[in-house]
Amino acid sequence: MSTRIASRLVRAAPHRSGVLSHGAGFWVIAFAFLVAMAFSTAPTPLWALYRSYDGFSTFMVTVAFTAYALGVVMSLFLAGHVSDWLGRRRVLLPAVLLEAVAAVGFLTSASLPMLIAARLVSGLGVGMINATATAHLSELHSRARPEADRTRSDLVAMVANMGGFALGPLISGILAQYVGNPLRTPYLVFLVLLVVAAAGIVLVPETVERPQQSPRYRPQRVSVPAESRSAFFAASSAALAAFAVLGLFTSLAPGFVAGTLHHPGRALAGVVTFLVFGAAAGTQIALARIAVSRQLAAGLGLMGAGLVGVTAAVWLPSLALFLIGGIAAGAGTGALFKGTVSTVAGLAVPGARGEALAGLFLAAYIGLAIPVLGLGIATRYVADRTALLGFSAVLVAMCVAVSHRLLRRR
Numbered sequence: 143m144s145t146r147i148a149s150r151l152v153r154a155a156p157h158r159s160g161v162l163s164h165g166a167g168f169w170v171i172a173f174a175f176l177v178a179m180a181f182s183t184a185p186t187p188l189w190a191l192y193r194s195y196d197g198f199s200t201f202m203v204t205v206a207f208t209a210y211a212l213g214v215v216m217s218l219f220l221a222g223h224v225s226d227w228l229g230r231r232r233v234l235l236p237a238v239l240l241e242a243v244a245a246v247g248f249l250t251s252a253s254l255p256m257l258i259a260a261r262l263v264s265g266l267g268v269g270m271i272n273a274t275a276t277a278h279l280s281e282l283h284s285r286a287r288p289e290a291d292r293t294r295s296d297l298v299a300m301v302a303n304m305g306g307f308a309l310g311p312l313i314s315g316i317l318a319q320y321v322g323n324p325l326r327t328p329y330l331v332f333l334v335l336l337v338v339a340a341a342g343i344v345l346v347p348e349t350v351e352r353p354q355q356s357p358r359y360r361p362q363r364v365s366v367p368a369e370s371r372s373a374f375f376a377a378s379s380a381a382l383a384a385f386a387v388l389g390l391f392t393s394l395a396p397g398f399v400a401g402t403l404h405h406p407g408r409a410l411a412g413v414v415t416f417l418v419f420g421a422a423a424g425t426q427i428a429l430a431r432i433a434v435s436r437q438l439a440a441g442l443g444l445m446g447a448g449l450v451g452v453t454a455a456v457w458l459p460s461l462a463l464f465l466i467g468g469i470a471a472g473a474g475t476g477a478l479f480k481g482t483v484s485t486v487a488g489l490a491v492p493g494a495r496g497e498a499l500a501g502l503f504l505a506a507y508i509g510l511a512i513p514v515l516g517l518g519i520a521t522r523y524v525a526d527r528t529a530l531l532g533f534s535a536v537l538v539a540m541c542v543a544v545s546h547r548l549l550r551r552r
Contacts, residue, residue, distance in 0.1 A: 163347075168295070168298075170342040171234070171278050174343055175271065175279070179306025180307070181335075182265075183306075183311050186412065187396050187415065189396055190397055190401075190411070192254075195325065196254050200394060200518055200522075203397065204518030204519075209258045210261040211510045212265060212511065214510075215265075215508075217270050218269040218362065219504070221233065223362045231343055231348050238267065238336055238343060240264070241336050245332050249329050276299045278349060279295045279302075304426065305420075308415070308416045312412045363500065366498070367486075367490050373485065374501070374502075377482040380478055380541065381479055384479045384506070386514065387445060388475055389513065392415060395414060395452075399461070401526065421469045421476065425476040430480075437480055438478060441475070441478025442548075445475055445541065453527075456527045513533065
C-alpha cells in the first residue's frame with residue numbers, strides 16, 4: 143500500500159467529544175435503549191381501543207403491526223451497520239428522534255393510516271438502534287472498565303432490549319387503564335422519555351474514530367455458510383418461529399384476552415405481554431452459561447408446550463392457562479433465539495459472521511410479520527380460536543421438523 147493511500151485510511155485521533163464520562167454514558171445509552179424498545183411495544187394493549195375507535199378489523203391490526211416489522215427490516219439492512227464508521231451517536235440520536243416522531247404521530251391521530259405510518263417510522267428507528275446501542279454499550283464499558291470482560295455490557299444490553307419490550311405494554315396498559323385519555327397519555331409519557339433520552343445521547347462520548355475518508359456505502363450483506371447450509375436453515379426456521387410467537391403477543395393476543403377470554407382490561411393486556419417478554423429475558427439470563435444444545439432443547443420444548451397451553455386456553459376458555467402458556471412460550475422463545483444466534487455465529491467463518499447473523503435476523507423479522515399477518519387473514523374467514531389453532535400447529539410442526547438437525551452434535 144502506498145504512503146498516499148495509507149494516509150487516507152488513517153483514522154482520526156481518538157478524542158472524547160461528550161460531556162459525560164464513559165461510565166456515566168454507559169447508563170445513559172442503556173436508558174435510551176430501554177425507552178426506545180419500550181415505546182416500540184407500547185401500542186400492544188391499546189389495539190382493542192383502536193379497533194373500537196376506528197372500526198377496523200383484526201386483520202388491519204396485523205397490517206399495522208407488519209408495517210413495524212417492515213420498517214425494522216429495512217432499517218437493519220440499510221442503516222443498521224453504518225455506525226461502524228459514521229459513529230454511534232450520529233446514528234443513535236436520529237434513531238431515537240425517529241421514535242419521537244412516531245410518538246407525535248400517535249398523538250396526532252388515532253386513524254388507521256396514521257397508525258400504519260407511525261408504526262413504520264418506529265420500526266425504522268428500532269432497526270437503527272438495536273445493533274448500534276449494543277455496540278455502543280460494549281465500547282463504553284470497555285473504556286470505563288478496561289480490565290473487565292464483556293459480561294456486564296452484554297447483560298445490560300440484553301435486559302434493555304428484551305426488558306424494554308416487556309415494560310412498554312405494562313406502562314401503556316396501566317396508563318390507559320387508570321389515567322384519562324388512553325390513546326394519548328401513554329404516547330405523551332413516552333415522548334417525554336424519548337426527548338430526555340435524545341438529550342442524554344448528545345452528552346455521551348463517541349467511541350468510534352471516524353476515518354478521514356469514509357468507506358463507500360453499501361447495504362448490509364447477507365450470506366449463508368456454504369458448508370453448513372442445512373444447520374443454518376434449521377436455525378433460521380427456529381428463529382422465525384420464535385419471533386412469530388413474540389409477534390402474536392404484541393399484536394393479536396390482547397384481543398384474544400379481551401374478546402375470547404372476556405377480560406377487556408387494558409392493564410391486564412399489558413401484564414400479559416409483560417410476562418411473556420419478561421420470561422424471555424429471564425430465561426436468556428438464566429441459561430447464559432449452559433451449552434447451546436441445551437438452550438435449543440429447552441427453547442423448543444418450552445415454546446411448543448406454551449403454544450399448546452395458549453391454544454387450549456382460548457378453546458376452554460381459561461385466563462390462568464393462557465397466562466401459564468404465555469410465560470412458557472416466552473421463556474422458550476428467549477432460550478431458542480439465544481441458542482440460534484450462538485449456533486449461526488459458530489457456523490460462520492469469522493470474516494462473514496456479521497453477514498450470516500444478518501441472514502438470521504432477516505428470517506426472525508420475517509417471522510415477526512408474515513405468520514401474524516396470515517393469522518389476521520385467517521380471522522376474517524374462521525373463528526379466532528380456530529385461526530389460533532392453525533397458527534400454533536404450523537409453528538409446532540416447524541419446530542419438530544428442524545429439531546433433529548438443530549440438536550445434532552456438530
